[in-house]
Amino acid sequence: MDVFQIIGPVMIGPSSSHTAGAVRIGRVVHALLGVVPVRAALELHQSFARTCRGHGTDKALIAGLLGFSPDDQRIRDSLRLAAEQGLTWQFSEVDLKDAHPNSVRITAAGKEGEAVRLVACSIGGGRIQINEVDDLPVDFSGDYPTILLLHQDRLGLIAEITRILAGQQVNIANMQVFRSHRLGQVATFIEADQPIDAQVIKHISDLQGIDKAICLEPFRES
């Protein structure tokens, strides 16, 4: 038991799944892009779409895109703040078939041409699951320090990546490798027990065949 998960978390209301979870999803997009986007299309599925306004899911998602944390009191003003920062966005409804009722697909672009597409869901209690990144299936929670890699399907590359981590005393808690036959691209994500140094990410991203290397730090309460 973690006492502070029962008396906690500190969050912006009204709903841990429709508000706090939504902020965390937006934050993952922000982290994957590395910047506040200039454009974002947010497609909401089922339950997320239905109670969007009342639960402030729209404000929460945009707040996450701005890099806010789930307990940031600016969340209720996020739409105004986003417009001031030059972000334009579009919300719409979508049918994501068998996806979790609280799912959203976000396509975002940065000023310098950075782009990412993500499908994620908010599963309750503020927990989230990232289900797709750039159309590749993944499955991580954002609760651990997470390394997300998009790379070519090169023999030995995975071993080189894990060797770097072992050398830096980073223990791997979870690791999955998803290969898309269509594109020949691979999505690998690694959930680690230790925070990941920026140098480690740089080292990995310099390996031959790595297209994108991003580290997502889990949200820590302020």
Added chain:
Amino acid sequence: MTKLDEYSLQNLADQASREGTPVWRQVILAQMNETGESETALRQKMAGRLRVMREAIEQGRSQPGRSHSGLSGGDALRHQQAARAGKLLGGTMQSTIVVYALAVAETNAQMGRIVAAPTAGAAGVIPAVLLAAAEQHGYSDDRLLEGLFTAAAVGAVIASRASLSGAEGGCQAECGSAAGMAAAALVEIAGGSPHQAIHACALAIKGHLGLVCDPVAGLVEVPCVKRNAFSAVQALTAADMALAGIESYIPPDEVLDAMRSIGRLMHPDLKETARGGLAATTTGRKAAEEMMREKLS
């Protein structure tokens, strides 16, 4: 090495009695063992949560406006004004608890900052009970923090033995659990025994059995905001009964088992799906339609 039983209220109380300490002391020791944090660090972290609870009360009770949906807002202020004008009947402790619970729940609905304790939907219950008691009886913040540790342990047992979520157990699991946690906490703050604390929990939960989760338009406003107030007052009643030496005839763990089995028997339309009860009334449906008509852009 202190480890807590997270599955039995009786074992929680027995362990504390055996060690000759309140439940909260065992909780602090167990958390220190688990995370390596010092007692000072743990108290400071909990103090941060107490601070957010206070701020949520202040924000809510000075706020006359309605929420985005228009379904809630301004009632904490209204109740406070009536109490101050001498119009109410329940006495200061009751009106303070009601004002505080409404205030936090209204703050939650208006995207203010709250502490989910155990959930956002029931976030008004524990702050109302503890902070109203502090105001009336002069308990220090340190005492309140200790109560919050008691509440956490009780919440952990409820989570593993029954449920803390409306989708699984209806409002019995959210406001009911919060009331059980608040009652146990208040008993320990007031100097009651671990045995009395778990009976207070059982009594509070007994008063909530069968309570449905039927939120209008699927939001956390009607009847959620006001239920926080009702639950908080029940928690006070349960704590007082326990301090008076009144016990739950059904042992506390069995009360949790009953809550769990009732949750299973509850129709899905009454478990946070907004399809039954108040959500399905004519007015409730109308509110839901209006929310849906609001176009996404």
